[in-house]
Amino acid sequence: MIAARAPRRIELLQWFGLFGGAAAWTLQHAALFAVAVARCNSGSAQWGIDATAWKLGLTIGAAVVAAGAELAAGVTWMRTRGAAESEAPPRGRLHFFSLCALVGNVLFLGAILLDGVGSLYWHPCGQA
């Protein structure tokens, strides 16, 4: 029923480019929130979570993935250079998604770094 052929490498690059940055930021953002809540709540504070280590790890990890996604998007874009905006798939669609990913991943990388820097700098549990 579903086509059984293995996806070409450029397809994988395109999908990673499109979703990699978004997935990385989502995980980092949610995990940073969980770490902060865990650190600043009476019940969970006693679990001894090393918040700084988690924040650093999450941020660096997410940044690496997002940068990788941007690279993948760049490669896809270069390989489909010259494709018209509304060209027939797969070339037109690959080019379209790679362009979307190139812009999106810049945004996600910025979000990951801003989230990371902010959460590392503003670490006290005092009221905002």
Added chain:
Amino acid sequence: MSAATEAVAVERRRVAHPNGWWGIAIFCASEAMLFGLLLATYYYLRFRATQWPPPGVPEPKVALPLILTAVLVSSSVPVALAARAARAGRVRVAQVALAVALAAQATYFGLQIHLFLDDLAKFTPQQGAYGSAYYTLVGAHHTHVAVGLLLDAWLLLRLAGGLTTYRVNGLLATAFYWHFVNALAVLVVLTQVSPSL
């Protein structure tokens, strides 16, 4: 061409998932979000509590819930077999596989309801956040299993009347639903027993 032959021909020719598959997939995405938030609520309340469960409430059993969940998860196998058989036009095989799955799932459900009532005799949701979160999480999961049982029963009834593309799509959608519920069951049971781990 009979409806069954036509259904098989459609299945062979088609490349993408049918509309109904997408419908149930997106529905399950919505339910996944619901459970994600329910789990987040459980942990949010847990983070605030210095004792979880609170004093006077017994720690959850570990072995029995895990074993029961394993039984439920294994029902994904006959469900998948039923879907594959239906796509190939083998109605009898599909019916038997679905019936086997239903039997396993119904047994799971019956035993879980017994455990649920057993728990209720020991601690109630009205006693505090632990009980409220516990029974809401577990209750929501059991509700989803119950819906799955109804889907199984209805499909068995319809398949008795033969195969059509619509019924094959229905079975594929139900199969997806069960795989989703079973995966969720693992997360729910791990959370449920986590205070004892």
Added chain:
Amino acid sequence: MAAIDVLPPRARERVDRLERIWAERPGLLGWLTTVDHKRIGLLYFFTSLAFFGAGGVEALLMRTQLAAPNSHLLSPNAYDQAMTMHGITMIFLFVIPMTTGAFGNYLVPLMIGARDMAFPRLNALGFWLFLGSGLFIYSAVFAGIAPDAGWFDYVPLALRRFDPGLNIDFYALGLIFNGVASTLASINFIATIFKLRAPGMSLNRMPLFCFAILAVSFSLVFALPALTLDCVLLELQRRLQFHFFDVGGGGSPLLWQHLFWFFGHPEVYIIVLPAFGIATSIIPTFAKHRMIAFPLVAIAELLVAFIGFGVWAHHMFATGLPLATLVIFAAASMLVVIPSTIQIFAWTATVMMGRPEFRAPLLFIGGFITFFVIGGLSGIMFAAIPFDQATTDTYFVVAHFHFIIFGAAVFPILGGMYYWFPKVTGRMYNEPVAQASFWLSFVGTSLTFFPMHVVGLLGMPRRVYTYDSGLGWDAYNLSETVGAFLLTAGLLLIFGNLVWGRFRGAYAGSDPFFGGTLEWATTSPPPPYNFAVIPKVTSPYPNWDRQDRTEDRPRLEEGVLTLETGHETPASTVIDGALDEIVRMPSESIWPFALALFVALVFVALLFAHYAVAGFLAVAALLAVAAWNAEEPETA
């Protein structure tokens, strides 16, 4: 495609067969059993318009009460109900059903070259459930016990202890009910946009309006569960004394807020994204130029929706939460502006690069961009936590979100009403009156909402039923009320123009504005089967590809993708739009209406705590589902 009535015999035969197969019953029963996306779109349109009127009355009641200090036109409790119902009505019963249910339903199948939505009966169910939820909530208004704790319904005010009546139960159950309708509609949109696009319409060739609806639908699917869960937990606490929100029981009032705003922030993007879609449809047509940076606009729609899920706690900056938990929300809130800004630049560039014709629809989009920039600027200011904490719960916030909701969501809706009016009715509105109605609405909106920035910075709190004189707020409040009535006049002028146009307007033909998308490639109004031949698509502006459209004629003759032997539409692969199978569509059915009726009764039974009755009705509902499923889409 030109007039259908001048056709060679073989083509005529095919069209006749399509007319026969796709015709629906006439009369009331026809409306109760319809599964035609256009008729369902019209049902949504008029219903949400009625709720817009109700919400508007609530607004005028509030504005009249606030026109002068120390006014006692409305009692505090009456004001609370008006304020709460205004929010609930406008958001859940007007904007979302209007943009998704009316505009989305009517236009998406047409724009993608399909014959209907992927799940026609589910579509009908969505409407009847929406209507049921609206009637359910409004019965509280007529009984004088409308929800009164704000549309955000914060605990502990919303708990039994402080609000013991049925008001809040109407709220919680009503929103769960409404949420089911929206979720089903979203599932339908996603499946339709994924599977039913005309062969050749790969995702990079899909109209931007459809990208907007796709973004909205995914947002609804992932955001509504938070609201549903919140309301379920609230009812469990109110009715069965569970403990989620009370500190004494180990809960937290902030749990309500986290879950509510996890839904609530994506909700505001849900409100505004379809409006972006309408703007991106109107601009290319009247600028006579393809959208600049098309891929960036498409991804910006999805990025706004996606990042919007990560900013919810910026609604909680003043709740006393630790800075450590809030800082990432400030970060994300600053970045979420960027995709919207990309779109604004793209829209403006398109108008500047084209040869714009400032007819009424484009004027409303001009108003939209103006209000969106102002509202966006005040919005980004809230990302700075200290500023937010100073202006929380003041009228500055009210100014911001009304510039966005009214300016950026309603103005495109009004522009869209004018734009697609000729397509839906086959007649044209009056252009000079339409332009006047724009200016009146624009002035009214500005006068109503701009002074709120000032009076908010002067310290006027929101959600108050009156205020003292001598605080310097009087003149601003009075001018806001005057503005509200001017705006009302503008809106009445719009509707008057449309009603006049419906009965007396000139005949419009299939493509009066030379639009680029496929709805303009068929008659006005479209036939029940939308297209006699499924159009060949090679770009996002298929109606501007005249070569492709000329090819439709011989294809109709030859019967290529006319699918007139049954109630059928083609289904394609999700990413690249390659033809995959021919899907049989269901015909009219009473089961969506019947099921919605049973579900409504379940909610009524739950409201009055008759749980056994609710259970019995739920069984009846399940039987209705079984009867529905037993009616399989017919073979030719």
